[in-house]
Amino acid sequence: MRNSNPDLRVIRTKESIRLALVELINEKGFDALTVKDITTSARINRGTFYAHYQDKFDLMAKCEEEIMLDLSRLTKQNYPSVIAALEIDSQTLTPFIFTVSLFEYLHLQSGFMKAVLGPRGDLSFQTRLKKFMWETLHGNNPNAFVKEENLLVPGQYLAAYMGTAIIGVIQQWLESGGKESPQEMARILTTISVNGPFFAAGLKK
């Protein structure tokens, strides 16, 4: 069995590969880095890399897979700790709470997330994350935030709007050092989304 026999060497090797990946993405970008770069930085033989991954894309895919799995677990949690001291109505409560825990998780994974979501990151992951955001807040799940009725605009464009907007804010947060707390980021996002960007910009409506 695979799980019953966790070889320490394998764990160490994979660990150093992933550290090297993050380092190199920040340094020269995912596109530009080579497998040789990774193995040199990770101080392992190039053949060893190919023993674990098909190529750099396979490595990236497997890293991203773990992130997506964590994120989907996030949506199924309850967060009683953050419910207190909220000054927003119940309709915005669910997305607010989700956003708090989302940013908490992003902070935890900030090394990898900053790399893949940064200007030298992986576009396909951003596309995937965008889709995930939409499905979480507006998809076909019973807790869906947006129902496909009474929409003022076509649902696909509203989806694209919100999905990309939140990722843009996340990118900005990661790039600028992640100084604001998850609660503060959730407040910012909720404020803009509830009142609209124009209003949040100080314009009267």
Place this chain on the structure above:
Amino acid sequence: MRNSNPDLRVIRTKESIRLALVELINEKGFDALTVKDITTSARINRGTFYAHYQDKFDLMAKCEEEIMLDLSRLTKQNYPSVIAALEIDSQTLTPFIFTVSLFEYLHLQSGFMKAVLGPRGDLSFQTRLKKFMWETLHGNNPNAFVKEENLLVPGQYLAAYMGTAIIGVIQQWLESGGKESPQEMARILTTISVNGPFFAAGLKK
């Protein structure tokens, strides 16, 4: 002189190179395509390519440069033709009109835009476009839409939010075939931005 002597061969060669580029981006993505792919598809010698461009990045940069130049020209235009029949107040008029002509231009360049903004496109261009959007609507120019005062949220996050959101809508529009008219897309974007995504989703506030 260069402009006084436009060699027809050069024009033909560059034309086929760019067509091949768009085709290959859609086919296998910008990251994966090679100079050889381009020249094979364009039916020219690989050496000919290097006579015009340093590498595929240089080619991309020059294509994108033209787009950005066109876009910056757009911001300096007046659009009397679309001013009629508007049912929005003056504060949203300027961005609305800009958005209309923006989508008109995107439709014109849909082949290239769909490729670079698509899931296999060029991330650096998207970053650049995002920044352009922000500066156009909210930057330091005298016609700036958003002033750095009375903001309900930090300006950097509002910038990231709106900049990425509009690009997300553009991507969705291009991917889904660009069926809506530029006026309709401007209406959609203005509706969401003025009232907020939550309201546009049919939720009461």
Place this chain on the structure above:
DNA sequence: TGTAATAAACAACAGGTTGTTCATTATCAT
């Protein structure tokens, strides 16, 4: 019209990366 200059197009080459294999060595689990 004929000749020289110009510039595109080309084939061939050296350098580097990729993905694979194999014998050897080091490390792990029990």
Place this chain on the structure above:
DNA sequence: ATGATAATGAACAACCTGTTGTTTATTACA
């Protein structure tokens, strides 16, 4: 301690890259 397994170093064919020197076609001018 020992059998099993992972990592290593080296070698390889295949591929892509960017440059070289050369040929061809167009343009300018006498």
